[in-house]
Amino acid sequence: MVRHTGQPAYLQIADDLRAQIRGGSLAPGTPLPSTAKLAEQYDASLSVVKLAVGVLRTEGLVIGQQGKGVFVRDAEEPPARSDELAELRATVEDLSRRLAKVEEQLATSTTRRSGRSSR
Amino acid sequence: MVRHTGQPAYLQIADDLRAQIRGGSLAPGTPLPSTAKLAEQYDASLSVVKLAVGVLRTEGLVIGQQGKGVFVRDAEEPPARSDELAELRATVEDLSRRLAKVEEQLATSTTRRSGRSSR
DNA sequence: GCGAGCAACATAGTTAACCTAGTTGTCTCG
DNA sequence: CGAGACAACTAGGTTAACTATGTTGCTCGC
Secondary structure (H helix, E strand, O other): OOHHHOOOHHHHHHHHHHHHHHHOOOOOOOEOOOHHHHHHHOOOOHHHHHHHHHHHHHHOOEEEEOOOEEEEOOOOOOOOOOHHHHHHHHHHHHHHHHHHHHHHHHHHHOOOOOOOOOO | OOOOOOOOHHHHHHHHHHHHHHHOOOOOOOEOOOHHHHHHHOOOOHHHHHHHHHHHHHHOOEEEEOOOEEEEOOOOOOOOOHHHHHHHHHHHHHHHHHHHHHHHHHHHHOOOOOOOOOO
């Protein structure tokens, strides 16, 4: 895992999980794989996985329940308060950054790609 | 210094710093004390201070600049025009949709958990 | 059969150490 | 005097170890 993006591993993992959540692979209410599983899956240390989950937790995308697991939060839409503006701006920034990154990946990766290995 | 209010230390520190920012004690553009200073000031370990700053960074309240310091972001004082809010909402929605699409394309066509991985 | 206890597993928090990398001021040498 | 080397700071990332706490399922004894 990790690779070239210039981004730290814990952000890459957070991004990936976030994408899976927003993309529907991880539906609201379902638990993420355990930190140990994620560590193995991404071939990362437990520490970075914990950091990644911490980011999503801070963002409010998931809710960790001690002893049980980390669950995707109900895609409840924000209650529209004054902090919503800040949140929206932050989200826009985040999305823009990720989009730029992905677009770059797409641009630079069309030349060498091996199998579409399912998913 | 982390009195035990039931909240973890790193959240207490993050809350305190956040309050100082929103309260104006830490004006936009000004740097936070260095992590070492904060650690001493709160009588906490460097680790929890780094976590606290990480939270604020994730929230977008501050921006860390390597080698220089952590600066209060030129904030988001809400001009809060309701049309801007609507615009932002629309933009976010649009970005999210496009991003999910692109990311899914990426997921199904690029190096995806194929056991590659550095380390 | 039931319940107490226990083991296994889960997240969460804390700490410490080490490394990278950027910035800035200083000091020395040519 | 100036340029470059250097040291002292800065944040950021990674890893590992330990602790605490909660959940769940199993087993054993009654």
